[in-house]
Amino acid sequence: MNLLRKTGTAQTVSCPAVIIAAPASGQGKTTITAALARLLHNQGKVVRVFKTGPDYLDPQILAQASGYPVEQLDLWMAGEAYCRRRLFEAACTADVILVEGVMGVFDGEPSSADLAARFGLPMLLVMDVKGMAQTVAALASGIAHFREDVTIAGLVANACASSRHRELIEGAMPDDLPLLAAVPRDPNLALPERHLGLVQASEVRDDLELRFEAGAQALASEGLGDALLGLAPVVFEAPLDEPLVELPSLAGTTVGVARDAAFSFIYQANLDLLQQMGAQLCYFSPLEGNRLPDCDALWLPGGYPELYAQSLAENRGMKAALRGFFVAGKPILAECGGLLYCLEALTDCNGQTHEMLGLLPGEGAMRGRRGCQGMQTAPLPEGPVRAHAHHRSRSEGTPEPIAHGKRQRHPAPGEPIYRARRLTATYLHLFFPNNPAAVARLFSPTPRQTGDQSDSRSLFDAVE
Incomplete structure (x- = not known):
């Protein structure tokens, strides 16, 4: 040492x-x-x-x-x-x-x-x-x-x-x-x-x-x-001149994190921050599990759902559990691959279309070598969080977003951000330590921010 x-x-x-x-x-x-x-x-x-x-x-x-x-x-x-x-x-x-x-x-x-x-x-x-x-x-x-x-x-x-x-x-x-x-x-x-x-x-x-x-x-x-x-x-x-900031608390909150071959784009720093704020983490596999762990909030990170779309579509037990969690109004963050999973359908790299969760209207599809990448800030209702985009898929038929990412140095609108009930879905991958307070509000079982959270309507809103 x-x-x-x-x-x-x-x-x-x-x-x-x-x-x-x-x-x-x-x-x-x-x-x-x-x-x-x-x-x-x-x-x-x-x-x-x-x-x-x-x-x-x-x-x-x-x-x-x-x-x-x-x-x-x-x-x-x-x-x-x-x-x-x-x-x-x-x-x-x-x-x-x-x-x-x-x-x-x-x-x-x-x-x-x-x-x-x-x-x-x-x-x-x-x-x-x-x-x-x-x-x-x-x-x-x-x-x-x-x-x-x-x-x-x-x-x-x-x-x-x-x-x-x-x-x-x-x-x-x-x-x-x-x-x-x-x-x-x-x-x-x-x-x-x-x-x-x-x-x-x-x-x-x-x-x-x-x-x-x-x-x-x-x-x-x-x-x-x-x-x-x-x-x-x-x-x-050592950054001794760094001001001491008390982290917001997620004590008593259990966050379920999807982690398997289809969902693995996870910053270690994000996991560390959630735990430092007092959250308990539990992991589950949308590919192999058939039910959710006992948790208060969910994180569906990015990954390769397009490579496992058929297995995700056939896992009806997990799909029912996730739909029930959504209908119950519990917080869900879905990033990139997680966003694709939340749409109605996903067309994989071989052109085959598979049914996804249907928490948001729209369909996702792979688009070959063309893609999108770059640094953006996500202007969430809970507060701005710096993030980045990197994907080679497109989504169509999606609802009106509540906001768009702000690009680092370009005036054009960035990635759309969707909100339905307590679901936040976007192509952006958030870096949680950039704004711990916003992240705590996002995952809190009790909403801590003001503003309308139903700007985007889910498929489930139409049948209730």
């Missing part, structure tokens, strides 16, 4: 830390981060891993590789104080911290580079070098010198074809930018993917173990673990 030190009025702690970044998406950031986490874990190190930006699939992979839960760090969605606190808390117990970047190094506002600059984190540049040799050095050098407030510690050449390929790249690298590792082009190292990103860890756990170990061995032969541990430790400062 690292020792805390006090500097003036601030507590500090230090440990090696690095952001694994890349020139673009698809360069192998998650593969390298997972392999590095497993390598260090195998060496007996406590490895804490974070993911930059809103992502559910990469953290599942990285949690299995490192042996610890993985949380998001995002300066816009979570805020600087939140990120600072999470890094400080991790550094108190970790031997090393890894942060996987998002998209390209400088992409987005804020970007991975912004996060690195804010907290003094060096960056490890991962680049797929297929089809390049000396040009790799030119691109890496340009990235390294693009901003003075960002430090690139070195390059990992991913998908390197041969020892000669490595020699050509290394010979062209500038003296201040070392080639720290050359990872061979090997399909056994790459992580499996599907239409929204990586395949969920729970679906391919044994296969992932083989890939983690193979990746760890490849990085060990390059000495990347030792190179990382040899970097100058990063000093993390």
Whole structure:
């Protein structure tokens, strides 16, 4: 465990830390981060891993590789104080911290580079070098010198074809930018993917173990673990000037959380916050269960209902239980895949249409490679909550929304937000720690906000 030190009025702690970044998406950031986490874990190190930006699939992979839960760090969605606190808390117990970047190094506002600059984190540049040799050095050098407030510690050449390929790249690298590792082009190292990103860890756990170990061995032969541990430790400062805010209470409230292969897009930070507010959590499977647990509120998170639409449609016991919970006027939050589940029908990736819950009018359907993604604020009646959208489906015939998401930097209306009884349904994935008070109101068995909650009519309203 690292020792805390006090500097003036601030507590500090230090440990090696690095952001694994890349020139673009698809360069192998998650593969390298997972392999590095497993390598260090195998060496007996406590490895804490974070993911930059809103992502559910990469953290599942990285949690299995490192042996610890993985949380998001995002300066816009979570805020600087939140990120600072999470890094400080991790550094108190970790031997090393890894942060996987998002998209390209400088992409987005804020970007991975912004996060690195804010907290003094060096960056490890991962680049797929297929089809390049000396040009790799030119691109890496340009990235390294693009901003003075960002430090690139070195390059990992991913998908390197041969020892000669490595020699050509290394010979062209500038003296201040070392080639720290050359990872061979090997399909056994790459992580499996599907239409929204990586395949969920729970679906391919044994296969992932083989890939983690193979990746760890490849990085060990390059000495990347030792190179990382040899970097100058990063000093993390506790956010002592952060005002103390008493969390709203959900004491006595039990929140049922759908969690299975169809519904798994869950921020660990969201679960942690609900528990910190006093809520009891219980989990259920809309795929395999036939009744709900004894609970006061429900959360239907995003996931892959389109891959399991037939099973969801055939589970009549669960559908009846969810409909009864809705009719009873109990709070339900349905996000993205949860929204699709609440509609009348869902057309899956093979063009087959299946009956869903019918809590909201409308039908959902997959739409190939086209999709929607981006940061938005959800202006809920309970209060604004920052969120993001990422889906490749569309919904039609839905009721008039009570509001639309507000995009981060674009005036066009964002994702619609629907309200029927105590059901709140939207494509947006909410980051609960951004506004705990709003989240407490949302899940409270007794409504705590003003305003009309019946702007959207359910199918059940027509038959009562």
